[in-house]
Amino acid sequence: MTTLIHHIAEVRDALDQERANGRTIGFVPTMGALHSGHLSLIERTRAECDVVVVSVFVNPLQFGPSEDFSKYPRTLEEDTKLCEEVKADIVFAPSVDEMYPAEPLVTLSAGRLGTILCGHTRPGHFDGVATVVAKLFNATGRCRAYFGRKDAQQLVVIKALVRDLGMPVEVIGCDTVREPDGVAMSSRNRYLNGEERTAASVLYRALNDGLDAIKAGNADPVQVASAMAGTISSEPLARLDYAACVDAEDLQQVTAVEKTVLLAVAAWIGSARLIDNVTATPQGAAIQEV
Ligand code: AMP
Numbered sequence: 001m002t003t004l005i006h007h008i009a010e011v012r013d014a015l016d017q018e019r020a021n022g023r024t025i026g027f028v029p030t031m032g033a034l035h036s037g038h039l040s041l042i043e044r045t046r047a048e049c050d051v052v053v054v055s056v057f058v059n060p061l062q063f064g065p066s067e068d069f070s071k072y073p074r075t076l077e078e079d080t081k082l083c084e085e086v087k088a089d090i091v092f093a094p095s096v097d098e099m100y101p102a103e104p105l106v107t108l109s110a111g112r113l114g115t116i117l118c119g120h121t122r123p124g125h126f127d128g129v130a131t132v133v134a135k136l137f138n139a140t141g142r143c144r145a146y147f148g149r150k151d152a153q154q155l156v157v158i159k160a161l162v163r164d165l166g167m168p169v170e171v172i173g174c175d176t177v178r179e180p181d182g183v184a185m186s187s188r189n190r191y192l193n194g195e196e197r198t199a200a201s202v203l204y205r206a207l208n209d210g211l212d213a214i215k216a217g218n219a220d221p222v223q224v225a226s227a228m229a230g231t232i233s234s235e236p237l238a239r240l241d242y243a244a245c246v247d248a249e250d251l252q253q254v255t256a257v258e259k260t261v262l263l264a265v266a267a268w269i270g271s272a273r274l275i276d277n278v279t280a281t282p283q284g285a286a287i288q289e290v
Contacts, residue, residue, distance in 0.1 A: 002084040004091050008099075008139045011092045015053065015141055023050035025143035027169075029136050032056040032093075033073035033187035034082045037177040041146045042086045044174055049144055054083050055092040055136055057099060061107070062128030068271075073190055092139070099135060107131045110157045116251060117153050117264060118275060121241050126157050133158055134165065142168040149288075150176040150184050152262055152277045156251055175288045176276075178204070184276045191272040199237035200269050203276040206231035206243060210263040215284030219257040221245035232267050241266035241273065248279050258282050 026049025063069035114126035182204030206228040213227045228243035248262040264277040
């Protein structure tokens, strides 16, 4: 039985009670419009923790003025049903007023992690993510929190947030769930028409071309990135945002592919901005865990 909770005080009290009874808390933050990628996180949490909490909140702070905040899909009823199916205990779905009762005076900065890669195109996005996740962690308290590696930069920011602010949270990265043609599952795939959906597989193909370049012995991150950029540019329906080959741990530039790297791409297909990434060994093998 899944309980739907809308208020911070209520979720905090419920989880304090669970911890007092010796139970561990697993937390999966989401923006809803749940798909199999989200469900894989929830299923892993179910397997590893006593109490499973899923938050559903479309956070206005992480959307830029020209982004899709107002049209982002909101499907709480279906989301709650799916959570019930995968045996989540609590769906925490606060309103914007509950999370931000007043214009926030104090917010967090993701620092230099917030200005590179996706942060370059989405200024303020990772500051908004850090702020909302800190608020959510304040509501849940001590827990294990599960995030997808599909949003690799977000995962690096959240790990830094927890480390730098000393939060009682263990952050766990989970593998990307893909469609049969390699497209990473995303709530934003709903924006794509049939042709665009077919074109979207170019991101995954680009990542594989990056892996192939490394496998073929190319250790120059600029050339690896430009191989990926070339693949994306060859798709008429795609508009490249960036293609990058960076240090997998801190996302900084590398001068050579000689340790684990993150290959990351972002592109607009129609009105949707899609991202994808893969972690690679210096030999060009894709690896799941860093
Ligand atoms: P979102 O609702 O897009 O904010 O995503 C909520 C969580 O689900 C984040 O930790 C995402 O990284 C994760 N997630 C989204 N898509 C996928 C996917 N295809 N595979 C695995 N995790 C995902």
